[in-house]
Amino acid sequence: MDEFDIISRLFGPLASHDAARSLADDAAVFDVPAGYHGVVSTDALVSGVHFPADASGDIVAQRALGCALSDLAAMGATPAGCLLTLGIGPSWDEPFLTQFSHSFGAGLTAFKVALWGGDTVYAPTPFVSICVHGVGEAAKVISRAGARSGDAVFVSGVIGDGYLGLKDYQNQETSADMTAYISPQPQLELGQVLAGVASACIDISDGLAADLDHICHASGVSMHIDAAAVPLSAAGHAFANNQTALATLLTSGDDYQLAFCVPPNDVVRVDAIARDTGVRITRIGTVIAPVSGGFTAHLLDDAGDEMTLANRGYRHF
Amino acid sequence: MDEFDIISRLFGPLASHDAARSLADDAAVFDVPAGYHGVVSTDALVSGVHFPADASGDIVAQRALGCALSDLAAMGATPAGCLLTLGIGPSWDEPFLTQFSHSFGAGLTAFKVALWGGDTVYAPTPFVSICVHGVGEAAKVISRAGARSGDAVFVSGVIGDGYLGLKDYQNQETSADMTAYISPQPQLELGQVLAGVASACIDISDGLAADLDHICHASGVSMHIDAAAVPLSAAGHAFANNQTALATLLTSGDDYQLAFCVPPNDVVRVDAIARDTGVRITRIGTVIAPVSGGFTAHLLDDAGDEMTLANRGYRHF
Numbered sequence: 001m002d003e004f005d006i007i008s009r010l011f012g013p014l015a016s017h018d019a020a021r022s023l024a025d026d027a028a029v030f031d032v033p034a035g036y037h038g039v040v041s042t043d044a045l046v047s048g049v050h051f052p053a054d055a056s057g058d059i060v061a062q063r064a065l066g067c068a069l070s071d072l073a074a075m076g077a078t079p080a081g082c083l084l085t086l087g088i089g090p091s092w093d094e095p096f097l098t099q100f101s102h103s104f105g106a107g108l109t110a111f112k113v114a115l116w117g118g119d120t121v122y123a124p125t126p127f128v129s130i131c132v133h134g135v136g137e138a139a140k141v142i143s144r145a146g147a148r149s150g151d152a153v154f155v156s157g158v159i160g161d162g163y164l165g166l167k168d169y170q171n172q173e174t175s176a177d178m179t180a181y182i183s184p185q186p187q188l189e190l191g192q193v194l195a196g197v198a199s200a201c202i203d204i205s206d207g208l209a210a211d212l213d214h215i216c217h218a219s220g221v222s223m224h225i226d227a228a229a230v231p232l233s234a235a236g237h238a239f240a241n242n243q244t245a246l247a248t249l250l251t252s253g254d255d256y257q258l259a260f261c262v263p264p265n266d267v268v269r270v271d272a273i274a275r276d277t278g279v280r281i282t283r284i285g286t287v288i289a290p291v292s293g294g295f296t297a298h299l300l301d302d303a304g305d306e307m308t309l310a311n312r313g314y315r316h317f
Numbered sequence: 318m319d320e321f322d323i324i325s326r327l328f329g330p331l332a333s334h335d336a337a338r339s340l341a342d343d344a345a346v347f348d349v350p351a352g353y354h355g356v357v358s359t360d361a362l363v364s365g366v367h368f369p370a371d372a373s374g375d376i377v378a379q380r381a382l383g384c385a386l387s388d389l390a391a392m393g394a395t396p397a398g399c400l401l402t403l404g405i406g407p408s409w410d411e412p413f414l415t416q417f418s419h420s421f422g423a424g425l426t427a428f429k430v431a432l433w434g435g436d437t438v439y440a441p442t443p444f445v446s447i448c449v450h451g452v453g454e455a456a457k458v459i460s461r462a463g464a465r466s467g468d469a470v471f472v473s474g475v476i477g478d479g480y481l482g483l484k485d486y487q488n489q490e491t492s493a494d495m496t497a498y499i500s501p502q503p504q505l506e507l508g509q510v511l512a513g514v515a516s517a518c519i520d521i522s523d524g525l526a527a528d529l530d531h532i533c534h535a536s537g538v539s540m541h542i543d544a545a546a547v548p549l550s551a552a553g554h555a556f557a558n559n560q561t562a563l564a565t566l567l568t569s570g571d572d573y574q575l576a577f578c579v580p581p582n583d584v585v586r587v588d589a590i591a592r593d594t595g596v597r598i599t600r601i602g603t604v605i606a607p608v609s610g611g612f613t614a615h616l617l618d619d620a621g622d623e624m625t626l627a628n629r630g631y632r633h634f
Contacts, residue, residue, distance in 0.1 A: 002632055024535040025460050026388035026520060027358035029453070032349040040433065041344035042400045042448055046440045071343040083359045085446055116357065123363045125442040129402055131359055136346070143342050203343060218341040315319055 001094055003120050010101035011084070017114030019081055028116035030081060036135040041071035044129040047089065052170070054091075057099030059182050060128060065107040066184035068130040070203040070256040073186045076142040076195025077134030081116040082108075084130055087123030111188065140195035142260075147200035147219035151261040151287040154270060156187050156279050159208050160236040162254025177235045184256040190279045194260055197269055201260040207251040210313025212259055212297030216290075219261075223297040225285035227307055247307055250299060253314045261287055318411055320437050327418035328401070334431030336398055345433035347398060353452040358388035361446040364406065369487070374409075374416030376499050377445060382424040383501035385447040387520040387573040390503045393459040393512025394451030398433040399425075401447055404440030428505065457512035459577075464517035464536035468578040468604040471587060473504050473596050476525050477553040479571025494552045501573035507596045511577055514586055518577040524568040527630025529576055529614030533607075536578075540614040542602035544624055564624055567616060570631045578604055 001009070007023055015023050019030040032038040045064050047053050065082075072079050084104070088097070108115055113132065136142075165181025168174070187203070194201060200215045208230065216222055230250060232240060240246040262270060267283075274281040291298070299307045318326070324340055332340050336347040349355040362381050364370050382399075389396050401421070405414070425432055430449065453459075482498025485491070504520070511518060517536055519528045525547065533539055547567060549557060557563040579587060584600075591598040608615065616624045 021460060021462070022535075024462060024531070026391040027356045027394065027451075029392075029458055030355045030357065032355060034351060038347045038349060038355060039344045040347065040400065040448075040450070042402055042434070042436050042446075044402045044404060044436050044438050044440075044446065046404060046438055048441065049439050074343040075346070077344065083357065083448060085359055085361045087361060087363060087444060117359070119359050119361050119446070121361050121363055122366050123361075123442060123444060124365065125440060127404060127440060127444065129359075129361065129436070129446050131357075131400060131448045133357070134344075141346055143338060145338070145341060214341070218339075 039077035042131040061103035069186035073191035077136040084118035087127040089126035144218035147261040153285040160249030163252035198260040204255040207313025216295035356394035359448040378420035386503035390508035394453040401435035404444040406443035461535035464578040470602040477566030480569035515577040521572040524630025533612035
């Protein structure tokens with residue numbers, strides 16, 4: 001298949017939205033309704049770096065779309081459309097691309113996102129880059145910068161299953177927590193409900209500690225996090241039987257859960273949000289004034305001492 | 318430099334627009350004015366494929382931004398912001414990235430585009446992907462699909478200098494036409510003036526023949542193109558001293574000029590457009606009804622016979 005076959009046979013059928021202009025134009029054309037902001041984010045995943053070089057088309061599609069949409073979830077935005085860039089290398093043959101396009105199409109349907117366009121190029125090391133567009137009510141788009149001392153810190157779902165899932169995947173073991181790695185589920189509905197409630201929000205992609213630090217930096221605050229309060233799955237509890245193992249789960253990323261802060265007066269609303277969305281929400285700490293000028297999430301053990309962390313999260317290089 | 322150094326030291330200073338939120342959020346936030354459409358396109362360039370692996374940061378930045386903006390020019394859109402994705406490999410060291418960021422920043426200023434955000438990842442084969450956003454008056458955004466039989470076909474600037482520039486660059490010869498390759502200038506102002514006048518438009522990235530074919534396909538028409546009328550530079554004329562060499566220039570791409578169609582009644586307006594924008598505009602042919610069901614631009618020689626073309630343009634694979 002050449003470039004035009006791939007586009008017309010595999011991706012053309014997915015691009016039925018008007019904005020895509022049948023993938024026949026230089027650019028996609030879209031609207032943002034009055035009273036809303038456009039929200040846009042882009043995420044690139046590289047073969048052998050962000051997924052194993054022999055990962056199937058399914059897994060690459062599900063991870064790429066899930067990770068990209070997770071950024072919209074953290075902003076409280078509702079997805080609208082996306083642009084898909086494929087850097088196709090020698091190992092991405094027709095069966096791979098066919099599987100990729102089927103999984104990608106299923107994801108578009110599940111998350112109600114239109115394929116607006118993209119680019120298809122040759123690349124010796126394959127990669128996929130997805131630029132996702134959404135909209136958010138102008139007054140309610142969430143940022144990382146609004147956390148204030150005294151706010152409560154919450155996290156959705158469980159933490160660490162992204163790491164355990166990758167490990168199981170690499171060991172070719174099938175497990176329930178593998179889903180968190182193979183097919184990350186962006187917390188879109190939760191993010192949308194948090195818009196107007198959360199003072200700050202981020203999705204856990206690099207690692208809980210590193211991502212909470214991002215909120216601290218952007219907001220000019222610090223945090224006290226009760227490490228024992230961080231929710232783990234059964235597999236997570238089994239793995240985290242010592243402080244070093246627990247530290248690994250809290251700094252490994254790939255969870256695509258939301259960590260968010262809520263002002264004291266709104267904390268009472270969180271239970272109803274958990275019930276309405278069906279998402280587990282756990283309070284893990286409190287925002288405090290910056291500690292000696294540093295903007296850091298301090299992860300505290302049961303004795304109230306700061307945990308020793310070999311690192312705080314994934315670093316690209 | 319690690320990921321965060323690169324972002325904060327090299328690209329943070331370029332991201333001064335509100336939409337970028339100081340590059341501290343998961344996504345950028347932007348507005349589209351009432352009465353306008355949002356227009357978005359993305360272009361990826363891979364090291365060793367779309368530019369030589371030893372190309373300097375200058376050239377990579379100028380080519381990536383120029384190529385991406387050229388798609389907005391073809392839609393008649395006015396650029397607003399962009400997302401920059403860098404796949405940084407071992408060869409992209411600090412001097413390379415510093416040079417890249419300076420050139421990229423100069424391009425943002427020259428073309429009045431804000432840096433809204435992006436992604437920075439490790440990639441064994443380096444790449445750059447730029448997603449550009451613009452706006453266009455809702456009633457005037459140009460597509461490839463509006464060409465009708467009888468429309469005149471025009472092209473801006475000269476054709477073939479992208480090819481000659483690449484050749485000179487590869488041979489380490491300095492020449493005037495090298496600029497077309499090293500630093501493509503998107504015809505943004507021309508595209509904006511053509512909005513509401515041109516029935517169809519495309520930028521010449523793959524090659525004149527292949528790109529005119531794209532208009533033919535999208536519009537359901539064919540074209541007669543007078544090959545001898547296609548404007549060449551002095552270097553282009555010197556190179557095209559036989560039909561095979563001329564065919565090379567007409568099928569090689571990287572020109573980033575605009576090819577566009579104008580309905581018969583509006584052809585009189587084109588002279589004034591050329592004068593007002595200072596861009597050379599040349600009529601090269603006429604849109605005709607599809608020839609025996611095919612949607613093709615027929616490049617005719619002086620005798621009116623179809624030229625022999627080894628291919629019609631660049632193919633990614």
